[in-house]
Amino acid sequence: MNEILLRAPATIANFGPGFDVFALALAGPHDSFRITRREAGGGVGRIIVKITDGGDPLPTEPEKNTAGLAAIHFFQETGVRGGVEIEIIKKMPIASGLGSSAASAVAAVFGLNQLYGTGLGDTEIIEIASCGEVASGGTPHADNVTACCLGGFVIIRSRHPLRIDRLDAPEIPIVVRVRRKSLTTSRGLIPDHLPLARVKEQMAWCAAVVHAMATRDLSRIGEAINRDHISEPVRSSYIGGYAGLKARALEAGALGFNVSGGGSSVFAICPPEKVRWVSEVMNAPLESDAAAEGAPPLVIVTKSSNVGVERIMGC
Ligand code: HSE
Numbered sequence: 524m525n526e527i528l529l530r531a532p533a534t535i536a537n538f539g540p541g542f543d544v545f546a547l548a549l550a551g552p553h554d555s556f557r558i559t560r561r562e563a564g565g566g567v568g569r570i571i572v573k574i575t576d577g578g579d580p581l582p583t584e585p586e587k588n589t590a591g592l593a594a595i596h597f598f599q600e601t602g603v604r605g606g607v608e609i610e611i612i613k614k615m616p617i618a619s620g621l622g623s624s625a626a627s628a629v630a631a632v633f634g635l636n637q638l639y640g641t642g643l644g645d646t647e648i649i650e651i652a653s654c655g656e657v658a659s660g661g662t663p664h665a666d667n668v669t670a671c672c673l674g675g676f677v678i679i680r681s682r683h684p685l686r687i688d689r690l691d692a693p694e695i696p697i698v699v700r701v702r703r704k705s706l707t708t709s710r711g712l713i714p715d716h717l718p719l720a721r722v723k724e725q726m727a728w729c730a731a732v733v734h735a736m737a738t739r740d741l742s743r744i745g746e747a748i749n750r751d752h753i754s755e756p757v758r759s760s761y762i763g764g765y766a767g768l769k770a771r772a773l774e775a776g777a778l779g780f781n782v783s784g785g786g787s788s789v790f791a792i793c794p795p796e797k798v799r800w801v802s803e804v805m806n807a808p809l810e811s812d813a814a815a816e817g818a819p820p821l822v823i824v825t826k827s828s829n830v831g832v833e834r835i836m837g838c
Contacts, residue, residue: 526559527637528836531630532828533615534622534670535697536784539748540728542713544679546622546670547692549699550828552615554626555835556590558634561606569606570594576613586658590627593655597635600651601643607635616701616821618659620758620784625667626832628655633672633832646685648672653685662710667784674831676736692827693739696798698777700805701821702762702787702812709785712757721752745778745792758786763811765789768804775800787811798824 530553538545563569570585585591590609598605609631615623632652636643643651649672653663669677669687678688717725728750735743759765759782768789769780776797783790793801806822 524638526557527634527834529556529558529630529634529832529834530554531556531626531633531671531832532622532674532830533825534625534667534784535699535790536620536622536664536666536670537751537754537782538676539732539779539781540725540751540753541666541678541732542751542753543664543666543682544729545676545732546666546679547676547695548670548674548828548831549621549697550826550830552621552823552825554615554623554630555612556627556630556634557610557612558631558638559608559610560638561608563604563606570598571606571608573608573610574613575610579613579617581611581613581617582658588627589624589655589658590631591655592658593628593631593652594635596651596654597632597641600647601639601641603635603639603641605639607631607638609634616703616788619701619703620782620786620788621699621701622667622671622784624659625652625656625671628652629668629671629832631655637834645672646687649687650685670831672831675829676827678733690733690736691829692736693741693744695741695744695827696793696795697790697825697827698772698793698798698801698805699783699788699790699823699825700768701823702789704761704785704787709757709761713753714757717752724750725752741792741794742778747779748781748792749773749779751781754785755782758782761811762787762789762809764809765811768807768809771804771807772801775804777801
């Protein structure tokens with residue numbers, strides 16, 4: 524096989540209280556990728572990144588692009604002498620906390636593994652793709668990458684060594700309000716320490732997410748993702764009008780509401796019959812929108828998905 528066409532889904536990392544631990548794959552949006560074998564250059568692997576569609580500029584230098592950096596790590600880790608051209612057909616909003624950079628990293632490694640027949644397992648693909656994430660966020664976290672690779676609801680049980688649990692998610696209707704943040708995440712502002720009382724609450728909320736997911740209880744899932752002491756207080760402080768929007772979404776029937784990954788997108792979980800009302804509330808302008816970078820806010824109605832990165836075509 525010389526060329527493979529893939530698609531990789533958006534993901535919601537943290538999923539409420541699970542900072543760097545939980546993530547959920549979405550049924551959309553997706554990015555698509557055309558990955559083509561090329562001859563090796565002078566180094567271990569020659570890597571070309573091209574971006575089509577998508578209005579936002581992204582770097583194409585391999586070291587600065589998550590797909591390119593993941594490909595560099597692939598060639599280093601496997602010792603394969605070869606090259607690759609990665610065309611990213613961009614549909615997902617970038618730098619918005621929806622895992623667009625993780626999708627590129629996963630697609631690159633998944634595609635290279637297929638093209639070069641390197642036989643990497645899921646854990647190895649995720650490890651290598653997580654290194655690609657450094658090109659966008661500075662830290663090789665594995666939450667978005669894992670959900671994008673495996674689909675469903677994932678738990679990063681240990682980072683070194685990487686240990687993952689995955690549950691099939693029930694069908695969870697989700698409304699996402701997409702809003703761009705600056706290209707680096709605000710991870711540096713997350714506190715290093717929490718008082719014990721908060722740690723206990725956080726543990727209870729995380730346990731509640733896992734229990735609700737395992738029992739496939741939509742209303743409990745919403746309730747459990749609605750609270751967080753780690754990411755939400757920091758990230759929401761950069762989303763002017765966040766508290767009011769959350770309150771209005773919950774009044775309109777959302778079961779839970781939180782920041783998606785590193786923000787500035789936010790998401791709400793709804794019963795199916797409330798999706799329309801919650802979307803209308805989330806479409807309303809926020810005081811912070813005028814100051815934010817990128818396109819105006821966009822509301823996407825989607826749902827959870829148990830499908831991760833997948834091959835659409837290969838020849
Ligand atoms: N867990 C990461 C964070 C996800 O919160 O920074 C980034 O999308």
